[in-house]
Amino acid sequence: MNPPRVIGHRGAAGHAPENTLESIRTAARLGAPWVEFDVHLSSDKIPVLIHDDTLDRTTDGKGAVDKNSLADLRSLDAGQWFADQFAGEPIPTLEETLLLLATLGVGANVEIKPTPGREIETGHAVARLLREQWPSVLPPPVLSSFKPESLAAAREVAPHLPRALLISRLSGDWARILRELDCTALHSGHKRLSASDAEQVRRAGYPLRVYTVNERAISDRLFSWGAEAIISDYPDRIL
Ligand code: G3P
Ligand code: MG
Numbered sequence: 001m002n003p004p005r006v007i008g009h010r011g012a013a014g015h016a017p018e019n020t021l022e023s024i025r026t027a028a029r030l031g032a033p034w035v036e037f038d039v040h041l042s043s044d045k046i047p048v049l050i051h052d053d054t055l056d057r058t059t060d061g062k063g064a065v066d067k068n069s070l071a072d073l074r075s076l077d078a079g080q081w082f083a084d085q086f087a088g089e090p091i092p093t094l095e096e097t098l099l100l101l102a103t104l105g106v107g108a109n110v111e112i113k114p115t116p117g118r119e120i121e122t123g124h125a126v127a128r129l130l131r132e133q134w135p136s137v138l139p140p141p142v143l144s145s146f147k148p149e150s151l152a153a154a155r156e157v158a159p160h161l162p163r164a165l166l167i168s169r170l171s172g173d174w175a176r177i178l179r180e181l182d183c184t185a186l187h188s189g190h191k192r193l194s195a196s197d198a199e200q201v202r203r204a205g206y207p208l209r210v211y212t213v214n215e216r217a218i219s220d221r222l223f224s225w226g227a228e229a230i231i232s233d234y235p236d237r238i239l
Contacts, residue, residue, distance in 0.1 A: 001139040006238045007231045008032035014233035019049040020089045032235035035105040039094055041122050046070040047094035047129055049059050050127040053115045066115040094129055102135035123128050123153025144187050151181045157174035170197040175204050191216040198225035
């Protein structure tokens with residue numbers, strides 16, 4: 001099953017603290033059929049949801065995510081930076097996130113977001129967990145990454161799970177990488193994407209999904225260029 005036309009970004013990052021369970025619940029409440037979120041590894045190699053390599057922006061901790069054990073990470077607050085009403089929201093594990101997705105009936109685009117140098121082990125760990133614990137009631141997840149090494153590692157462990165290459169703009173050898181990694185789609189940033197870029201992707205035979213689009217006028221234009229899906233902090237604006 002293909003992903004839907006609208007996917008919540010980091011849950012619904014415009015409305016709730018990104019990459020938390022509350023952000024995913026919010027996306028579901030707003031009607032997003034799928035969410036995207038970012039996965040890093042803790043120092044003890046547990047996949048957790050967080051975007052940056054460091055804790056400083058989105059938690060009350062400091063320093064590198066991958067220098068902290070799961071127990072350390074679980075003691076942090078990942079909600080209050082966004083608004084007081086979200087104080088106490090923890091950094092979720094990928095495992096508990098899958099349980100929530102099953103309860104909500106929400107699908108996912110799981111972005112493998114390795115700390116530099118941990119591309120392969122992050123790809124392996126994320127794909128292994130998805131292979132073993134992805135809820136059978138949901139359509140298969142799409143694994144995406146900016147790092148071809150992480151996608152290759154995911155393919156070794158879970159070749160049956162669809163993969164998408166992430167790029168910020170269409171340049172270089174994206175088509176070769178998609179082919180070599182048996183990717184099923186391209187996920188591109190929208191800021192430097194043109195109609196002729198979209199046409200190139202279409203001619204290469206790949207669905208195009210575009211991030212992070214928060215305005216309806218822009219999503220309308222991208223859909224008119226043939227984009228298959230939009231990833232948005234405000235899925236309610238695009239739906
Ligand atoms: O997966 C789409 C988008 O999330 C990629 O960029 O930096 O928001 O993870 P970023
Ligand atoms: Mg992301």
